[in-house]
Ligand SMILES: Nc1nc2c(ncn2[C@@H]2O[C@H](COP(=O)(O)OP(=O)(O)OP(=O)(O)O)[C@@H](O)[C@H]2O)c(=O)[nH]1
């Protein structure tokens with residue numbers, strides 16, 4: 001139970017302020033490599049046999065790439081806005097952007113395609129920047145729902161568009177190669193803001209375009 005401090009004039013106990021967690025120290029490379037050796041031994045192999053000697057180094061190097069998102073910033077990716085778009089005011093859709101991520105429950109991959117749209121208000125961003133935002137969040141430990149919500153929030157906060165729509169399709173290896181062993185299941189998550197949230201017709205246009213169809217004009 002939390003400690004309580006009884007203020008002399010208070011009728012109800014005032015909870016003591018919660019101690020803030022100390023900022024986490026990033027383990028050293030050597031510590032990370034030692035952890036990999038432990039996992040190899042736990043899996044049942046011998047981390048000192050020749051074929052596995054350099055594996056901890058490789059795994060740590062691979063982790064730097066797979067989890068590079070922790071060192072990336074969505075706001076930086078979305079910093080540069082092009083305002084001269086000659087009056088273009090319809091949605092911009094990037095469909096079928098491939099991604100690889102890792103589920104935060106089992107630390108095994110999930111992967112698939114993301115479809116992202118926004119309705120520009122004060123200009124547009126470079127197309128690659130939307131794909132970068134996806135990577136900023138995909139290259140972390142994730143759930144598909146959080147990944148979807150974080151992309152929406154980043155675009156919404158930084159571009160203040162009239163609306164953002166994100167649909168992500170993913171196959172989770174933790175469901176296909178272990179556990180329930182169901183291969184080929186596609187999980188679909190969507191999140192909408194602004195005009196996409198308020199106008200079902202805009203949602204339909206987005207989903208039609210994301211699925212490769214031709215959307216009817218506004
Ligand atoms: N909602 C959600 N669930 C996920 C995601 N990735 C993995 N999971 C699920 O996370 C759950 C973790 O469940 P637990 O019961 O704690 O773990 P577990 O015993 O390994 O579960 P099983 O996978 O059923 O064997 C599983 O149902 C996974 O399918 C995700 O992105 N979103």
Ligand SMILES: [Zn+2]
Nearest residue numbers: 103105106174
């Ligand atoms: Zn999982």
